[in-house]
Amino acid sequence: MLEKRDAHGFTYRLHEGSQMVMHHHFAGQTGMPVAIQTWVIPPGGFEGSHQHGEDAQLVEFYQVLEGTGRMHVGTQTYEVGPGDSVLAGPQDVHELINTGSTELRVLVVWGPPGETDLSPYGSHQISQRLRAELPE
Structure with missing residues (x-):
């Protein structure tokens, strides 16, 4: 299946925020x-x-695709731009704000907490190994 960019966008307002255009991919x-x-x-x-x-x-x-913003998650505040990713857990109070002069385009994936075993996959193994080698 293919879904073209902006093919099924609609205007929506989340959590008493401002209006945005949302694309709910593959519905x-x-x-x-x-x-x-x-x-x-x-x-x-x-x-x-x-x-x-x-x-x-x-x-x-959340992953920023285009634009710049500020993300509040709990007591943390992050300045975000293209390529940056942020994770908000179920108990985290959070909000995303467009601080730039252009549209902020963000990929958002959400669902219930849970885990799956990704250890058999090579890309997961490499990522885990690299994270263990990086200083905090």
């Missing part, structure tokens, strides 16, 4: 227990501060 029909979305947040726009705790246990992965 949840990937066969994986996650949602895969692209958000396009206008300059000055924001997601809205929130957490996924008691009723909806969710983990969210």
Whole structure:
């Protein structure tokens, strides 16, 4: 299946944030227990501060594709740009803000917490080994 960039975008407002354009890739029909979305947040726009705790246990992965922003996760604040990734756990209060003068395009993958065994895969093994070698 192919889904072209911006083919199925719609205007949406999350968590009392500002309006953005959202793309819910394959409308949840990937066969994986996650949602895969692209958000396009206008300059000055924001997601809205929130957490996924008691009723909806969710983990969210954000990767900046284009633009710049500021991400608050718990007590941490991160300045983010293209290629940067941030992970927000179910209890983390978090928010993404577009701090740039252009659109902020972000890949967001979210779903319930859980684990899967990726150890048989070579790319996972290399990543784990590299992370163990890097100083904190």
